[in-house]
Amino acid sequence: MKIGKLQGVGIAALSRFAQSDLADQLKLRKPVEKILYRGSKAGFQLAGAAARAFGPAKSTSGKQRLPGTTSSGLFDLSLSDEQLMMRETLQRFASEALRPAAHDADHHVAFPAELRAQAMELGLAYYAVPEALGGIASESAIVTQMLAAEDLGHGDFSLASALLAPIGVANALTRWGTAAQQAQYLPAFAGEQPPVAAIAVNEAVVLFNPQQLATKAERVANGYVLNGEKSLVIAGASAELLLIAAELNGKPKVFIVTGGTPGLSFNEDQAMGLKAAETVKLRLDHVEVDDSALLGDGDFDYQEFLDLGYLAWCAIATGTAQAVLDYVVPYVNEREAFGEPISHRQGVAFIVADMAIEVDAMRIMTWRAAALAEAGKPFHREAYLARLLCAEKAMQIGTNGVQLLGGHGFTKEHPVERWYRDLRAVAIQHGGLHL
Amino acid sequence: MNLENPKKFAMLVEQAKQVADNFYRPISRKYDKAEHAYPKELDMLASLLDGMNEGSSEATGATSASKRPSSDGDTGVRNSGNLSAALGAMELCRGDVGLLLSIPRQGLGNAAIGAVANDEQLARFKGKWAAMAITEPSCGSDSAAIRTTAVKDGDDYILNGEKIYVTAGARAECVVVWATLDKSLGKAAIKSFVVEHGTPGMEITRLEHKLGIKASDTAAILFTNCRVPAANLLGSPEIDLKKGFAGVMETFDNTRPLVAAMAVGVAAASIERLKELLAGHIDANYGTLPLNASHAEATLYRLEAEWEAARLLTLKAAWMADNKRPNSKEASICKAKAGRVANEVTLKCVELAASLGYGEDELLEKWSRDSKILDIFEGTQQIQQLIIARRVLGKSSAELK
Numbered sequence: 001m002k003i004g005k006l007q008g009v010g011i012a013a014l015s016r017f018a019q020s021d022l023a024d025q026l027k028l029r030k031p032v033e034k035i036l037y038r039g040s041k042a043g044f045q046l047a048g049a050a051a052r053a054f055g056p057a058k059s060t061s062g063k064q065r066l067p068g069t070t071s072s073g074l075f076d077l078s079l080s081d082e083q084l085m086m087r088e089t090l091q092r093f094a095s096e097a098l099r100p101a102a103h104d105a106d107h108h109v110a111f112p113a114e115l116r117a118q119a120m121e122l123g124l125a126y127y128a129v130p131e132a133l134g135g136i137a138s139e140s141a142i143v144t145q146m147l148a149a150e151d152l153g154h155g156d157f158s159l160a161s162a163l164l165a166p167i168g169v170a171n172a173l174t175r176w177g178t179a180a181q182q183a184q185y186l187p188a189f190a191g192e193q194p195p196v197a198a199i200a201v202n203e204a205v206v207l208f209n210p211q212q213l214a215t216k217a218e219r220v221a222n223g224y225v226l227n228g229e230k231s232l233v234i235a236g237a238s239a240e241l242l243l244i245a246a247e248l249n250g251k252p253k254v255f256i257v258t259g260g261t262p263g264l265s266f267n268e269d270q271a272m273g274l275k276a277a278e279t280v281k282l283r284l285d286h287v288e289v290d291d292s293a294l295l296g297d298g299d300f301d302y303q304e305f306l307d308l309g310y311l312a313w314c315a316i317a318t319g320t321a322q323a324v325l326d327y328v329v330p331y332v333n334e335r336e337a338f339g340e341p342i343s344h345r346q347g348v349a350f351i352v353a354d355m356a357i358e359v360d361a362m363r364i365m366t367w368r369a370a371a372l373a374e375a376g377k378p379f380h381r382e383a384y385l386a387r388l389l390c391a392e393k394a395m396q397i398g399t400n401g402v403q404l405l406g407g408h409g410f411t412k413e414h415p416v417e418r419w420y421r422d423l424r425a426v427a428i429q430h431g432g433l434h435l
Numbered sequence: 436m437n438l439e440n441p442k443k444f445a446m447l448v449e450q451a452k453q454v455a456d457n458f459y460r461p462i463s464r465k466y467d468k469a470e471h472a473y474p475k476e477l478d479m480l481a482s483l484l485d486g487m488n489e490g491s492s493e494a495t496g497a498t499s500a501s502k503r504p505s506s507d508g509d510t511g512v513r514n515s516g517n518l519s520a521a522l523g524a525m526e527l528c529r530g531d532v533g534l535l536l537s538i539p540r541q542g543l544g545n546a547a548i549g550a551v552a553n554d555e556q557l558a559r560f561k562g563k564w565a566a567m568a569i570t571e572p573s574c575g576s577d578s579a580a581i582r583t584t585a586v587k588d589g590d591d592y593i594l595n596g597e598k599i600y601v602t603a604g605a606r607a608e609c610v611v612v613w614a615t616l617d618k619s620l621g622k623a624a625i626k627s628f629v630v631e632h633g634t635p636g637m638e639i640t641r642l643e644h645k646l647g648i649k650a651s652d653t654a655a656i657l658f659t660n661c662r663v664p665a666a667n668l669l670g671s672p673e674i675d676l677k678k679g680f681a682g683v684m685e686t687f688d689n690t691r692p693l694v695a696a697m698a699v700g701v702a703a704a705s706i707e708r709l710k711e712l713l714a715g716h717i718d719a720n721y722g723t724l725p726l727n728a729s730h731a732e733a734t735l736y737r738l739e740a741e742w743e744a745a746r747l748l749t750l751k752a753a754w755m756a757d758n759k760r761p762n763s764k765e766a767s768i769c770k771a772k773a774g775r776v777a778n779e780v781t782l783k784c785v786e787l788a789a790s791l792g793y794g795e796d797e798l799l800e801k802w803s804r805d806s807k808i809l810d811i812f813e814g815t816q817q818i819q820q821l822i823i824a825r826r827v828l829g830k831s832s833a834e835l836k
Contacts, residue, residue, distance in 0.1 A: 073442035074514045075754050143436050207726050329828055344835050349824035350817075356827045357768050360751075361744035368438035368747055375437070384721040385740040392737070 052188070052195060052240050054258065059183035061132035063297060066140045066174060068376025077367070083144055087151055093122060094155025094319075099415075102156035105276035106418050111162045111235065112276075119163050124148060125189045128170035133182060134190030137174065142308070142374040142435045145171070146315045146366065149435070153319025154326075157422035158276035160316045161433065165234040165277070168312065168434035169197035169243055172254070172305065175434075178297040181256060185241060196259075197241040199309065200230035200282055201431025210245065210252065210306055210430040215284060217246040217255060223290035224248070226255060226263075229283045234432055236280035237266050243295060244284065245302075245431060252302045254295040263287035273421035305434065307383035308373065312433035314366040314390040317426045321362060321394050324401035324419050325355045331414075332404055351400050358393040365389050370435065391427035398423035438747060441514040444522050451523045454480060455530025460798075463531045466650035467801050471642050473606065474537055474650055481539035485562075517689060517756040521696040521749055528700025529707070532805045533650030535697065542603050543567035544611035546690050547627060551670040559666075560629060566607035568598035568656060575600075576818050578613070579622040583658060585614035585668075592628065592668065594636070594661040600812070604654025605639050608632060612658070616674060623676045629667045636661030647804030690813060691766040692752040698777035698809040699746045705784035705802050706739055712788050712797075731787050738780045745773040764826045771819035774810030781806040 079087070097119075101112050127145055129135025145167070152160035170189040173182055188195050203214050215228025226246050233239070240259040245252055257264065269281040329352065332343040342348045369382035401416040402409035409416045440448060458480055466474050527535045535541075544565025552560065574580045583596025594614055601610060609631040617624040630637055641655040665672070710717070717732040725733040748769040755762035781803035785792035792799040810816045825835050 071437040072512070074437065074512050075439070075441045075518060075750060076437045076512045077751060077754060078512060079436070209724060209727055211722075325827070333828060333830075341834075343824075343828045343830060346817075346821070346824075346835075349828060349830075349835050350820045352827055353771070353820040353823040356764075356823055357772050360748060360765075360768055361741075361772060364438070364747040364751060365740070365744050367436065368743075371436045371438050381721050382743075385736065385743050388725060388737055389740040389744055 054188055054195075054241065055184040059179035061179075061183075063177070063179035064130035064132055064174060064182055064186075066130065066137055068140050069143075069374050071371075071375060079147070083147055086144065087147055089122065090148055090151040091154065093118070094152055094160075098152065098155025098159045102159055102276065102415065102418065103412065105156075105159060107275075107412070109270060109275045109278065111159070111278055115159065116163070120194060124163070125167050125170055125194050128167050128174060129186050129190040130174055130182075133186040135186070140374045140376065142311075143367070143370050145435050146311060146370040149312050149315035149433075150319040150322075150363070150366075153316035154323045155319075156276070157316055157320040157419060157425070158274045160319070161274060161425075162234055162277040164312060164316070164433055165199065166194060166197040166241075168199055168309070168432070169241055171308070172199065172243055172295070172434045173256075175308075176254075176296045176300045176305065178292070180292060181295065184292075185256070195240040196235050196238045197243075198234050198236050198239040199243045199245075199431045199434060200233045200236065201245040201306070201309070202230060202232045202429065204229070204231040204281070208430070211302075213245055213247040213252050215244065215246040217248040217253060219248065220288075223288060224255065224293065226257070226284045226287040226289065229281060231269055231281050232271060232274070232279045232429070232432070233266075233269070233282045234274070234277045234279055236269075236282045237278060242282070243431075244282075246284075248294075254300070254302070254305060255289055255293045256295055257284075257287060257289055257293065261287055261289070271425070273418070273423070273425050275421075303380055306430060307369075307380055308435045309429070309431045309433045310383050310387040311366060311369055311373070312435045313426050313429050314362065314386050315370070315435070316433075317390050317394040317423060318359065318362045318366055320419055320423060321355075321359045321397040324397050324416060324423075325352070325359055327414075327416060328352065328355070328401055328404045348404060351404060355397050355400060358397060362386075362390045362393050373435070387426075394423040394426045438750070440522060440750075441518065443514060444519050447519055448522050448526050451526035452529070455527050459527070459530030459534045463534070463650075463798055463801065464795070466531075466533065468649075470644060470649040471652055474534060477534065477538055481541070484538065485540065513757045514754070515757045517692065517753040518750065521692055521753040524693055524696035525700040525703065525746070525749075528697040529704045530700075531650065532697055532701050532809070533648035536602055536648060536651040537606065539606070540564040542607050543690060544607065544609065544629075546693075547611045548629065548669065550689065551627065553670065556629070556666070556669060560609070563609050563631075564603065564607040565629065566601050566603040566610045566654075568601045568604065568610045568612045570600045571597055572599055576815055579625065581613055581615060581625065582618070583612065583614040584618070585616055585626065585628060585663075587616075587665070588662075590665050591662045592665060594628065594630065594658040594663055597640075597655065597657050599655040600643070601654045601656055602651055602812075604656055605642060605652045610637075610656065611669070612656075616672070620674055620676065624674050626672065627669045628663050629669060630658075630661065630663050634661055634663065646807060647801070648808055687814065688763050688766045689756055691770040691819075692749050692756070692762075694809060694813040695745065695749040695752070695769040695773035698773035698806065699742065699749055701802050701806050701809070702742050702745070702773075702777040702780040705781045705799060706735070706742060708797065708799060709735060709784045709787055709792075712791060734783060734787060738783055741776045742780055745769070745776040748772050764823060767814070767819040767822040767826075770814060771816055771823065774816050774819070777806040778803075778810050 101115055105112055126136045127141045130137050149164055152163060173186050201210050217224045217226050242257045244255050244257050246255055263285045264287055265283045266280040269279045271279055332348055333341050335342050365386040369379050369386045372379035372382055398420040402420050405414055405416055408414055462476055542565045544567040547567055548560050548565055569578055571581055585592040585594050609629050612628045612630050613625055614628060615624045616626055636659045638657045639654050640657050643653040645653060752762050752765040752769045755765055785799050785803045788799055791797055
């Protein structure tokens with residue numbers, strides 16, 4: 001078992017221990033806390049030992065690319081029967097599996113293992129992998145995946161992010177990978193045990209610009225050497241496969257790095273939200289990768305790579321923003337003050353109306369950009385504007401969600417404080433996901 | 436899924452753009468300065484539009500945005516009257532809102548006639564420019580409280596009351612007037628009557644001097660024992676207490692997206708002009724993240740994002756109407772969003788253009804004056820929020836006032 005997984009199990013066990021009465025009975029709480037504090041301050045842990053073996057890298061089916069979808073040219077917001085069925089299933093999963101697990105997952109800063117298995121049964125990864133490599137994708141499914149992200153986001157923002165991160169890696173490999181890269185890594189995503197995988201772009205720098213990366217790649221004989229540090233990497237500690245953005249000769253590129261590669265280490269990087277996504281800082285200290293690690297076959301577009309990430313965040317945020325609205329409505333209808341439900345006050349009602357307006361705004365901007373992307377048309381402007389709008393409105397909705405619940409909204413008794421913390425991430429994230 | 440402008444309306448949009456650029460813009464400042472002067476240039480345009488409507492299976496303009504079931508029974512996705520009217524209005528208002536409101540035979544009254552009239556009335560009023568008179572000195576938002584009365588007298592009704600803020604109230608050939616048959620019966624007794632100019636007892640008492648849309652005549656009309664044939668009562672004279680306001684209010688489900696479209700249009704004009712003025716100071720390829728951009732650039736892109744959202748929500752509401760999906764909530768959502776966004780955008784663009792924006796050499800300041808009314812008439816921002824809130828919260832007007 002990799003050290004990464006051991007770490008995860010260890011942390012989970014420790015957390016259970018810390019919560020239990022045992023710690024107090026044995027008068028161990030304070031000593032244990034001291035050890036933990038020192039432990040995490042001690043710095044980066046070595047990344048897990050050799051991760052799974054991916055491959056072989058021999059392609060029998062050639063490089064796969066998913067063609068864009070065509071439309072009738074009519075303005076059309078309707079969804080296909082398949083999309084509607086998928087949504088029904090995911091919405092049920094989100095409300096029956098994600099939402100109930102969300103509070104504790106956030107509290108324990110841990111992604112529940114059983115959820116990953118359950119999610120696997122939904123088969124989301126199959127949409128990301130071309131038929132020739134074991135999946136079911138035959139044409140671009142960006143819109144469908146966007147809808148999935150929205151529905152999962154309605155369950156919980158952090159859990160949705162953690163579930164979609166590995167699928168993002170699969171999408172990226174499908175969209176950008178060489179035949180060899182696809183053959184080596186994609187089949188695992190359609191297999192029995194899909195790998196935990198992550199996309200690392202963010203760096204802990206003010207006014208961070210993903211086009212000007214501090215993480216550097218240097219060309220050497222037979223490959224590259226990577227140096228730098230990434231922040232807020234989802235499930236980075238357990239990632240068996242990573243896509244890491246680094247600057248090569250002044251240009252941002254993405255490199256495929258397997259977990260356990262020497263030079264990779266991680267440190268906890270808990271943030272305001274995304275707790276259940278187990279974010280970590282990932283350090284690259286003279287990480288050597290070979291030639292085949294450079295993602296892409298001449299058609300790699302870094303901005304598009306980022307844009308498909310932004311749209312995924314927009315989609316999750318839309319789902320979570322809808323969740324906020326859906327949660328506050330019954331609350332303000334039941335909560336009484338001055339003799340009647342507070343929803344009878346315009347001050348309260350208008351906040352709800354504005355939420356409804358802006359969730360619809362977030363949704364339509366995201367849908368539009370995703371539809372363009374799926375059609376194979378240029379969509380950078382639309383992704384840029386969608387991100388701008390979603391970042392602002394998501395937080396507005398998040399903060400109003402707490403406001404409408406008053407003091408109760410401020411406590412962990414209700415989910416609105418968690419959504420408040422999670423929704424702030426939309427403005428911060430670069431990469432991390434990929435439709 | 437496709438949220439791009441439908442190909443089938445590309446020519447219509449292009450034609451509207453030509454009108455906006457070549458007809459409207461050249462006379463925009465002229466009629467802004469000469470309030471109430473009749474924009475004679477528009478007569479030619481109106482004929483053009485009439486011709487287009489006659490010849491085309493896809494009608495454009497006021498009457499097309501109506502809930503009448505279409506005669507062709509296709510079952511696929513539809514892009515028709517509501518969407519084309521919205522797209523056309525957006526493009527024309529990129530030109531000039533006031534001039535759009537002044538196009539002969541494209542009045543709000545025409546939309547009401549289109550929605551509620553029976554076949555005989557439709558034929559009789561065909562080709563007549565109709566304004567809409569609802570607001571009174573003491574009631575605007577509370578349209579159910581109107582005091583203009585209509586009392587049955589033989590084969591006629593006698594109208595008494597005062598209407599204000601009637602768009603095209605002087606220029607239109609007739610006016611659709613809301614009056615109550617019986618105040619004690621509330622909303623259900625409110626009916627609309629087509630009253631033609633020249634009818635004795637109908638007098639234009641005043642033309643308003645306004646902040647914006649000066650090219651549009653805004654009239655106050657006094658009805659003193661005005662005799663109107665009963666055949667001019669639109670729809671049914673029955674007072675159906677259960678149905679209440681529904682018939683006439685349904686018109687608004689279709690006109691709200693139209694007004695939203697107008698707001699989207701004027702805001703588009705501002706953004707477009709500001710980008711021209713700021714060329715060289717902004718990255719036209721959206722390559723700079725807001726965090727790393729100048730305040731002016733970041734603001735511009737934020738405004739553009741809001742504008743896109745308003746535009747798409749408007750098209751969504753229109754599309755839903757075309758596809759017979761109930762769109763009352765979405766109609767209010769797009770009206771609320773577009774109304775406030777257009778106001779913010781147009782005002783902010785003046786600010787970002789500094790004295791160029793504030794001066795009268797550019798049209799930016801005019802657009803910022805024109806935009807204000809779009810968040811007020813056809814249901815104010817606050818009324819839209821009330822409608823949306825009631826819908827989302829499941830509250831009646833008695834519960835959420």
